[in-house]
Amino acid sequence: MEIPGIHHVTAISGDASGNVRFYTQTLGLRLVKKTVNQDDVKAYHLFYGDETGSPGTEVTFFDWPHSPQTIPGVGTIAPVALRVPGAAALAWWEGRLDDLGVAHGAIEERDGHGVLPLADPEGQLLELVDDGGRAGGHPWPKSPVPAEHGITGVHDVTITSADPESTAAVLTRLLGFRQAGVSRLPDGSGTVTVYEMGQGGPGAQVRVIALDRPTPGMAGIGGVHHVAYRTPTDEEHRQWRERIAAAGLSVTPVIDRYYFRSIYFREPGGALFEIATDGPGFASDEPVESLGERLALPPFLEGRRAAIEADLRPIEVQPAGR
Numbered sequence: 001m002e003i004p005g006i007h008h009v010t011a012i013s014g015d016a017s018g019n020v021r022f023y024t025q026t027l028g029l030r031l032v033k034k035t036v037n038q039d040d041v042k043a044y045h046l047f048y049g050d051e052t053g054s055p056g057t058e059v060t061f062f063d064w065p066h067s068p069q070t071i072p073g074v075g076t077i078a079p080v081a082l083r084v085p086g087a088a089a090l091a092w093w094e095g096r097l098d099d100l101g102v103a104h105g106a107i108e109e110r111d112g113h114g115v116l117p118l119a120d121p122e123g124q125l126l127e128l129v130d131d132g133g134r135a136g137g138h139p140w141p142k143s144p145v146p147a148e149h150g151i152t153g154v155h156d157v158t159i160t161s162a163d164p165e166s167t168a169a170v171l172t173r174l175l176g177f178r179q180a181g182v183s184r185l186p187d188g189s190g191t192v193t194v195y196e197m198g199q200g201g202p203g204a205q206v207r208v209i210a211l212d213r214p215t216p217g218m219a220g221i222g223g224v225h226h227v228a229y230r231t232p233t234d235e236e237h238r239q240w241r242e243r244i245a246a247a248g249l250s251v252t253p254v255i256d257r258y259y260f261r262s263i264y265f266r267e268p269g270g271a272l273f274e275i276a277t278d279g280p281g282f283a284s285d286e287p288v289e290s291l292g293e294r295l296a297l298p299p300f301l302e303g304r305r306a307a308i309e310a311d312l313r314p315i316e317v318q319p320a321g322r
Contacts, residue, residue, distance in 0.1 A: 001236050003175055004198035006154045006206075007228040007260070007276040008047075008058035009080050011124055014065040014221040016044050017316040022120050023048045023059065025317075026100055027082075028145025031292035033282045034315070037062050038257060041301065042311045050137030050152065053282040053291065055230050055260075056203045057137035057153040062225060063313075069123065073217025074162035075270025077224035079117065079125035081155035083202045086133045089149040090114045093128050096145075111181070111194070123222030129155040131202035156205035157227045158192070160217065161269030164210035170267045171195045171206065174247050175229070185209065197229070208269070217270075226264070228274035237261055240275050258298035259284060 013019040023029050023046075032053030037043040043064055049057035059080065072078065084090055090107060093116055097104045104118035114130040128151070136152030143150060161167040171177040177195040184191055190211040198204045206227075219225055231237045237254065241263045244251040251265040260276045267273055285296055295312070297305055 005204040016063040028143040030140035070220040070223025076217035081127040083131040158207040166268035226272035
């Protein structure tokens with residue numbers, strides 16, 4: 001039983017319209033599902049990814065406009081690194097961000113790959129990473145970004161842990177990850193340890209920061225709520241829940257999210273983890289060609305559609321390519 005990679009990363013927005021505008025029109029991702037947070041149906045849950053929202057390509061957002069701004073520190077996840085197919089693509093992105101007036105850092109090298117740091121309009125820290133041209137997701141043909149430069153998935157996430165030794169134990173002993181390298185942070189404020197899952201490489205890495213002088217952080221607007229890891233089958237999903245519970249961690253029951261099934265638990269360093277099944281997928285209730293164009297509700301919420309729609313703020317922009 002093995003976790004092959006990251007399934008998705010879920011962050012927090014306070015501006016659904018601006019969020020759609022940036023992730024579809026600037027980054028060129030496809031809005032593959034416009035739905036609601038099933039635990040808070042007054043909030044959108046927006047899913048972005050490749051043409052079909054393949055597992056491993058998804059960045060998602062809860063729209064919580066009344067949340068405070070995120071506070072960097074231990075227990076938080078940032079930045080979120082996204083894959084682009086090669087050094088030429090990374091250089092193209094540097095020019096695109098300049099043309100669009102999006103602030104960014106200089107391309108730097110890390111672990112033999114180019115990395116371009118930036119942030120979305122709400123302060124969510126992002127990175128674009130040259131993935132060496134390894135196979136990833138399939139960019140949406142109607143994206144404003146040419147396919148040869150398109151974002152093909154999540155590359156890695158970085159966790160700043162309040163208890164790095166315990167986080168390491170969960171990743172390696174419980175989830176089966178392996179340590180792939182340790183180095184000092186460029187600013188000298190701590191160390192970063194890279195862990196790999198599955199075959200490793202793009203989409204299968206987690207970076208854990210141990211700060212010399214840790215300060216508490218908090219997820220909010222411009223921050224990550226949780227990271228989800230993949231599992232291929234319902235049977236393995238149930239086995240993961242049993243394994244996590246047996247290790248003494250508090251884990252939710254299996255929750256049917258309709259597009260996938262989920263379990264959630266918080267690791268000792270403060271980060272919220274999810275394990276999600278690869279299927280059934282986002283085409284369960286919409287044709288692939290029209291994904292994300294209307295508010296999608298799973299069957300158990302469909303009877304409440306009128307009330308749910310009445311409580312949602314209209315999204316004022318259309319997905320990229322419209």
